[in-house]
Amino acid sequence: xxxxxxxxxxxxxxxxxxxxxxxxxxxxxxxxxxxxxxxxxxxxxxxxxxxxxxxxxxxxxxxxxxxxxxxxxxxxxxxxxxxxxxxxxxxxxxxxxxxxxxxxxxxxxxxxxxxxxxxxxxxxxxxxxxxxxxxxxxxxxxxxxxxxxxxxxxxxxxxxxxxxxxxxxxxxxxxxxxxxxxxxxxxxxxxxxxxxxxxxxxxxxxxxxxxxxxxxxxxxxxxxxx
Numbered sequence: 001x002x003x004x005x006x007x008x009x010x011x012x013x014x015x016x017x018x019x020x021x022x023x024x025x026x027x028x029x030x031x032x033x034x035x036x037x038x039x040x041x042x043x044x045x046x047x048x049x050x051x052x053x054x055x056x057x058x059x060x061x062x063x064x065x066x067x068x069x070x071x072x073x074x075x076x077x078x079x080x081x082x083x084x085x086x087x088x089x090x091x092x093x094x095x096x097x098x099x100x101x102x103x104x105x106x107x108x109x110x111x112x113x114x115x116x117x118x119x120x121x122x123x124x125x126x127x128x129x130x131x132x133x134x135x136x137x138x139x140x141x142x143x144x145x146x147x148x149x150x151x152x153x154x155x156x157x158x159x160x161x162x163x164x165x166x167x168x169x170x171x172x173x174x175x176x177x178x179x180x181x182x183x184x185x186x187x188x189x190x191x192x193x194x195x196x197x198x199x200x201x202x203x204x205x206x207x208x209x210x211x212x213x214x215x216x217x218x219x220x221x222x223x224x225x226x
Contacts, residue, residue, distance in 0.1 A: 079208035
């Protein structure tokens with residue numbers, strides 16, 4: 001049974017420099033791991049993940065950032081990816097628990113240094129300048145991350161939640177000066193595709209979607225196999 005269908009937004013990153021692309025990605029974060037990559041790019045994205053003893057950094061953030069550092073990401077308007085969401089999927093740690101990990105600052109430093117080295121080489125800039133770019137970009141990422149969590153608690157009578165998140169934000173270098181952005185939240189945009197739309201032959205994605213739909217919804221045979 002299909003409960004609902006929701007589009008899975010992927011980033012379009014077209015900045016001319018690696019520094020600009022990482023700023024664009026982390027300021028409006030979407031996961032680019034499902035974009036098509038060259039094999040050598042994929043190897044570069046994951047070769048240093050063992051240096052980060054943290055699932056969120058190693059499993060997602062580092063490879064996502066290295067993806068856009070290596071080059072632009074374009075979009076073709078077609079149905080190319082379908083993901084299944086279910087109760088046994090792999091989840092990353094809850095964000096505030098993630099940040100409260102005592103090892104978080106040290107792991108973040110390794111993450112920053114890895115990215116700074118690649119950006120410095122790619123753009124021909126100094127390591128110091130590349131570090132500044134990473135910190136600026138990551139500040140935006142964390143403001144959006146914690147801001148969403150803060151907004152989810154608004155109106156629930158929890159007067160201490162903002163102070164709590166301020167303390168968490170204090171663990172991230174340079175983040176507190178950006179905290180004011182939380183009080184001017186960006187409107188959330190929902191990209192929804194109803195099942196009925198995709199089942200309609202007039203949909204531009206109908207022909208590509210139907211083979212997937214038939215596989216997901218067909219029943220078992222008498223032998224118990226699909």
